[in-house]
Amino acid sequence: MTHMDKMPPPKGPGFERVLQQIPVAAILPVKQLPITVPKSQKYAQIAASIREAGLIEPLVVARAPGQDGTFILLDGHVRLHVLKEMAADVVTCLVATDDESFTYNKRISRLATIQEHKMILRAIERGVPEARIAAALNVDVALIRRKRTLLNGICPEVTELLKAKHCPVNSFRSLRKMKPLRQIQAAELMIAANNYTVAYTEAILAATDAADLVDPASKKEPVGVTREQAERMKAEMASLQKNIKLIEGTLGPDHLRLVVAGRYVERLFTNDRLVRYLEKHHGEILGELRQIVAGLNQPGPSSEGLGEAEE
Structure with missing residues (x-):
């Protein structure tokens, strides 16, 4: 048998290509919402955004094994609860096909600042007044206006880089003063x-050269920072940018090697004799190996935003 014969077949896409309209009654939640959730402000915001702007982010489901027409809910328990209260008949869903789709919640990105901006634009395009959106999300109407114009002056590449990040609205104000590069x-x-x-x-x-600003004449020296400190800050920023490029070149291969090694160690842990030996003679090393494996299986950081972000 050749090396190629031993290779596992390539995996297909993790989700079906077309969004499905699925009856609400056919979707089975995998967890019970705490009784405090429907009374929370976050729940009220999610409910208000669905009523005003519709369902922005589809539910994520998987087909129930051996049960035709039945789906298991992987992500969107709060949204489903709201839809049931609204007596909705069908809902737009993304259907997962990956065997590991039950770990979906470990990898998803919650509604970020730019996604929230798009949600607000969509609501406005549907004719929802800004004041009504502000009331629904329980925020000041001035904040809605700032979020509506969030990406004015922001280049498309930055929009793509930050689309899943939770950036304060005022952080974009500083970016807007810089040239695209x-x-x-x-x-x-x-x-x-x-x-x-x-x-x-x-x-x-503050560490940006005047030539890299949209309005060079508007550049001001940072308050409480000497010219020498400002120049040192610029040099450090330039050095950090250079180091980022160097790390980007090795990050992918290094991470791949770490994952392969971690999965191999994880398989070794299924050998009870080996684990007992390590516990007896090399307990410290065993503890470090377990931390590495646990780190590979740990969900990434997430934070909650407005709109439909939940669980």
Whole structure:
């Protein structure tokens, strides 16, 4: 048997290509919502956004084995609860086909700032007044107006980079003052540092050359920072940008090797004799290996936004 014969067949797509309209009654939740959830402000916001703008993010379901026409709900328990209260008959769903789809909730990205911006635009296009959206989401109408114009002056590449990130609205204000190429560099710095705060974006803006600003004449020296400190900040930012590019070149292969090694160690843990031996003679090493495996199986960070973000 050749090496190619031993290769497993390639996996197909994790989801069916076409969204399905599925009867609400045919969807089975996999968990019971706590009784406090329907009374929470977050639930009220989700319900209001569905009433005003419709279902922005489809439910994620999987076909129930051996039960034709029945689906298991993987993501969207709060949305489904709201739809049932609204007496909805059918709902738009994304149907998962991957065998590991039950871990979907570990990998999804909640409604981010840019996604929320698109939700608001969609509601406005449907004729919903800004004041009504603000009342539904329990925020000031001025915030809705700022979110409506969130991407004005932001280049498409930055929109793509930050589309799943939870950036404060005012962070985009600093980005808007930069030229497109510098906007992209700033977004990459934010992602590398996992820091999207207003203070961090203002620091990047302060370290930006006047030539990279939309209005060079508007550049101001940072309050409480000397010219020497500002120049050192620029140099450090440039060095960090260079290091990011170097790391990007090795991140993919390094992560692949880590995953392969981690899965191999995970398989070794199924050998009881080996685990007992390690516990007896190399307990410290065993603990480190277990931490590595646990890290590979841990869900990524997520945070909740407005609209339909939940669970």
